[in-house]
Amino acid sequence: MESKIWLSSPHMSGKEQSYINDAFKTNWIAPLGPHVNGFESDIKNYLNEDSHVAVLSSGTAAIHLGLILLDVGHGDEVICQSKTFSASANPIAYQGATPIFVDSEKDTWNICPEQLEIAIKDRISKGKKPKAIIAVHLYGMPYNVNAIHAIAKAYNIPVLEDSAEALGSTYKDVKCGTFGDISVLSFNGNKIITTSGGGAIITKDPKHRDKAVFLATQAREKAVEYVHASIGYNYRMSNVLAGIGRGQMEVLDDRVLARRKNYAFYKESFKNIEELTFVDEPEGYYSNRWLSCILTPSEDIREGIRTALEKENIETRPLWKPMHQQPIFKDLPQYINGVSDELFEKGLCLPSGSNLTENELNRVTSAIKTYFRA
Template identity: 65%
Template sequence: MNEKKIWLSSPHMGGGELKYVHEAFETNWVAPLGPNVEGFELDLEKYLGPEAHVAALSSGTGALHLALIQAGVKAGDEVICQSMTFSASANPIAYLGATPVFVDSETETWNMDPDLLEKAIEDRLAREHKPKAIIAVHLYGMPYQHDEIKRISEKFEIPVIEDAAEALGSTYKGKKCGTLGDFSVLSFNGNKIITTSGGGALISKRKETKEKTIFLATQARDAAAHYQHSEIGYNYRMSNVVAGIGRGQMEVLDNRVEARRANFEFYQKQLAGKEGIRFLNEPEGFMSNRWLTCILTDSFEQREEIRLRLAKQNIESRPLWKPMHLQPVFEKYPKYVNGTSEQLFDKGLCLPSGSDLTEQDLIRIIENL
């Protein structure tokens, strides 16, 4: 196998990151605070809009954890979670000793089915278990059906935690993903549309929530000359060094979205009319960053034939997320399913989608497809 490796979604530096990282070293700001952290937060707030108050954290998972805490989730509570997602969406529910209740997807966006969500809430209420929060995910950068889910959350007075880990740069009816929930979460993991190597952010509409997030993320230290703690805290604050990477990445974010969308358009054009290959199109008013380009095949066997063929040629691809209600660690928990996510998992494949893919890379992928 002499061909170079084509990765599913590799980090893509813009060149400006080193300036901020060098500043961190030159000023000895290498701790989980400093001018890059504050600057990165301001960069994100400027991008997301005036209602966004951003706290930069060590991971998107930590951001979800702190969102759940501030939503009042405690041991024994229930939290509704989209089943078709990565496990990091559900794990923080378990951290708190709460119970995840999984809701399946609809076919238009592959995200949480609003009708099934409403039925799930009504059933939990009938069992005298009112959910404390709803975790809805913008899967692979495609926005979920925000208006419908917001209507349901307001009807039952349950806050929405918007998992926008994969959706920075996506919009819903002109509104930026990451600003739609009562709490919103971003991820800057190495495979995301921009990266800080590892990191995340919690976004809220109130400055007080941002301040509370930072307090909890820095071990909940009270305002005192000595170390005093009245609440349990966490070591979740982003470091000044990796925040410098984020500042450089923000300078090229729009270019990264453009490149990922161009990858999708290339695949869609080249594979148009090919038997057994379908794409997820954007509903009216939805704009996906196309973090990953995904295809649906006709069968599990066809998906595996494609995946293994690409792997033999040193090209990474990956099945769609295995639904949470099928995961061994979560299979005992309540679930409201319609079969959609299981079919997506059986037949869906993520294609290489990095913003650093060359034309030669894309042609090589298509030739093997």
């Protein structure tokens, strides 16, 4: 059998090693250190906005701290895009709050402005004004920033921007990760750049950033002895992992271009297969194409393609199962138009790593073409 083709594997550049060697040479192995500060500065400079960055142990930790900064607590309700990974929704439950799931629009596969406003009005009518909105840039495609933020502003509800999959994407030439009252990034092993495990929280207010760092370091007060007046978390990124991140930041733009090239390759390869469609970028949107995804006519065909590729040692994955379908969340309030259900039924993520070779891309497309000729 030929070698495994992964969905989205880590892609090291070699530049990371010098930062790691420096951490070992200077014995900055314990959490924090100069690479943590440097990585935060690298991200801030890349975003090119008035952003305040703290790097953390995961994107999930960033969402959790973001909710705390937005004063989400027990008994509150938080609107969450249903078409997403569970890490967008789980931290709501960490805070004893209730996720309220809102469906997607067809243009971007992200949170639907119409359904969002319906949900807000209905929750207010029930005496439960949502405390925050979690909007996700799914698979690197920006959500409808103008529409979503206009609604949020009209009802005075802060937006937590989940940009875990969208580093390098832009909306109207502004980088994703800068739109939310609080924004988050992920550097998980499958993301466009990785620190093995890690994430970042981005705030507009430097005091919010400082509070996030305080909470992420066990909420230790400034005292000679260890004093804790608040509940804290062990959420800070280590100096070694931050060093990996600094090396990855040097090649981020190249990684975005490589993934966009994968998407273009798939689209051109399948242009004569009318059963397969893609989500295109609306005007003013620029997706990093973290994952290239196709839509098929039915679940049977989606599964037929998936299993055919599996037999060829090629990893694929159905689009995220919506949160309102998840056993743990299925009984919670939901405002559904059917879009995310259909996307899950018919959608498939194809291998999308920036380290894919031409031969590997040809193996993927050949296997899919063979499926349709059978």
